[in-house]
Amino acid sequence: MKEGMTRRQFLGVSAVGAIGLAAGAKVVGAAAAPQATLPPWTASKTRVGKIYIGGRGGWPSPTIDPKDDIKWIEGELAKLQPHFADIEFVDGGHVMNPNELPAVKEKFRDVDGILLIHLSMFIGQYTNDLLTLNIPIIFLSLPYMGHDWCTMASLARQGKKIELLATSDFKDLIPAMRPIRAIHHLKRAKILAFRNGGPLTDYAKAVKNRFGTEIKFLPRERLIEAYKAVDENLAKAEAERWMKEAEKVVEPTKDDVVKGARAYFAMRRILEDEKAHLVTIQYCMGIEGLEGAYPCLGFSRLGGEGLGGICEGDLPSSVTHLAFQYMTPERKPSFVTDPIFDFSNNTLIHAHCTCPLKMDGINGEQCTYKIRCQREGQKGSCLQVKPHVGRETTMAKLVDDHTMLVSAGKIVEIPDVEDRACRSKFTTKVKDARKMADNWFYGLHRIVLYGDHLDDMRRLGRFLGLKVLEEGVDEIHPTPEWVQRDTNIYASYPI
Numbered sequence: 001m002k003e004g005m006t007r008r009q010f011l012g013v014s015a016v017g018a019i020g021l022a023a024g025a026k027v028v029g030a031a032a033a034p035q036a037t038l039p040p041w042t043a044s045k046t047r048v049g050k051i052y053i054g055g056r057g058g059w060p061s062p063t064i065d066p067k068d069d070i071k072w073i074e075g076e077l078a079k080l081q082p083h084f085a086d087i088e089f090v091d092g093g094h095v096m097n098p099n100e101l102p103a104v105k106e107k108f109r110d111v112d113g114i115l116l117i118h119l120s121m122f123i124g125q126y127t128n129d130l131l132t133l134n135i136p137i138i139f140l141s142l143p144y145m146g147h148d149w150c151t152m153a154s155l156a157r158q159g160k161k162i163e164l165l166a167t168s169d170f171k172d173l174i175p176a177m178r179p180i181r182a183i184h185h186l187k188r189a190k191i192l193a194f195r196n197g198g199p200l201t202d203y204a205k206a207v208k209n210r211f212g213t214e215i216k217f218l219p220r221e222r223l224i225e226a227y228k229a230v231d232e233n234l235a236k237a238e239a240e241r242w243m244k245e246a247e248k249v250v251e252p253t254k255d256d257v258v259k260g261a262r263a264y265f266a267m268r269r270i271l272e273d274e275k276a277h278l279v280t281i282q283y284c285m286g287i288e289g290l291e292g293a294y295p296c297l298g299f300s301r302l303g304g305e306g307l308g309g310i311c312e313g314d315l316p317s318s319v320t321h322l323a324f325q326y327m328t329p330e331r332k333p334s335f336v337t338d339p340i341f342d343f344s345n346n347t348l349i350h351a352h353c354t355c356p357l358k359m360d361g362i363n364g365e366q367c368t369y370k371i372r373c374q375r376e377g378q379k380g381s382c383l384q385v386k387p388h389v390g391r392e393t394t395m396a397k398l399v400d401d402h403t404m405l406v407s408a409g410k411i412v413e414i415p416d417v418e419d420r421a422c423r424s425k426f427t428t429k430v431k432d433a434r435k436m437a438d439n440w441f442y443g444l445h446r447i448v449l450y451g452d453h454l455d456d457m458r459r460l461g462r463f464l465g466l467k468v469l470e471e472g473v474d475e476i477h478p479t480p481e482w483v484q485r486d487t488n489i490y491a492s493y494p495i
Contacts, residue, residue, distance in 0.1 A: 051092030054120030113180035178327035187212030195282035264298030282313025294380030303333030304358030330361030355385035355424035436472035
């Protein structure tokens with residue numbers, strides 16, 4: 001390996017053998033280097049228009065100079081800059097006359113969202129004018145700045161893309177910006193789907209129309225070719241890394257792990273070539289032509305690199321994964337789960353044979369793991385990951401392109417059951433397991449990630465026209481066609 005080569009370059013060149021790699025310690029050391037930056041094709045800044053509206057006079061006080069308020073607010077916003085390093089604020093200035101707004105609207109034409117900060121009362125005319133841009137607006141209402149907050153609920157009920165943020169704590173802007181960030185990246189995201197039976201063109205079109213996300217269907221031959229092109233020394237080095245960092249290697253041989261590493265680099269290279277963000281593979285257990293390799297190891301690694309790997313060709317879970325991953329700069333990945341209910345203690349057990357190594361995102365702490373064979377096939381290799389007990393979680397699933405199912409939980413234990421169900425497992429306490437089960441629909445799979453993101457998803461739903469339902473709380477009435485389709489959880493879609 002050349003001196004000074006970065007890990008990103010190292011990953012990019014070797015899948016096609018374009019550069020000869022030195023064997024031995026140099027290769028192992030390079031493969032073990034931490035990935036602390038996002039893949040370059042996934043990194044772009046969210047653009048948020050920022051505008052102050054209102055002038056001197058009347059309520060809150062005729063003696064207050066709005067320029068003084070702006071200076072104070074700007075100082076508070078500057079303190080939040082570390083949280084907004086991936087956001088570019090487009091300055092719309094301070095508007096006190098309706099005639100000034102057209103020029104501001106022109107500046108805001110291509111922003112992803114607008115932060116509207118009102119400084120006095122009676123600014124409805126300005127707000128309504130900005131809403132014609134059809135761009136999400138965060139309406140920041142600080143105490144004693146005016147009473148225009150009282151019109152926000154009516155605007156939201158009309159389907160307007162506006163969210164009230166009435167607060168005295170500027171730190172509340174950090175979560176408020178998450179949906180704007182997600183909207184920006186979803187518009188640029190690309191999912192690669194390897195599946196049998198041809199493309200799901202209607203679903204891909206609906207997702208593109210709602211989120212801007214592209215779903216591209218690829219033949220399995222593309223994956224097989226990339227797998228065969230991976231440099232053997234690179235795959236061995238990555239396998240050594242996985243085995244060295246594991247608590248234990250149980251069933252798999254070293255050759256099984258090397259094959260899993262080759263599958264990882266094959267997927268990684270295709271993602272880079274396609275400038276894509278997530279890969280999902282239908283019938284991924286032992287793909288013919290991959291020498292018995294399983295993609296599970298690679299899926300676990302990709303999630304911690306700001307990308308995604310979703311098993312079983314599950315497109316709704318793939319879109320859901322991206323919607324949540326893009327909300328935070330650290331790109332927290334999600335765990336695809338086959339849920340198991342336990343009414344006796346109001347818990348939901350989550351299980352699958354692939355789990356992201358870095359549930360906190362690209363710079364997060366790596367979870368501990370064992371290397372196991374894949375459960376159903378008893379072949380190949382996967383990671384039995386142990387997420388962190390005590391962490392709050394959000395579970396979700398996108399229904400078609402129009403409804404998001406969400407719920408909150410908390411990890412209370414890692415089940416001591418190694419001979420049943422999928423390899424990675426953790427138990428979450430939920431609000432009402434019985435009601436959640438009684439209202440269950442839309443297949444088996446859900447995605448689970450760290451943190452309570454219910455409010456984030458409600459905001460995103462408002463901005464994108466999604467219906468957001470909380471499982472275990474809301475009464476959920478699925479449409480007749482989904483009731484019929486849900487009778488077979490092994491149907492190719494949904495999962």
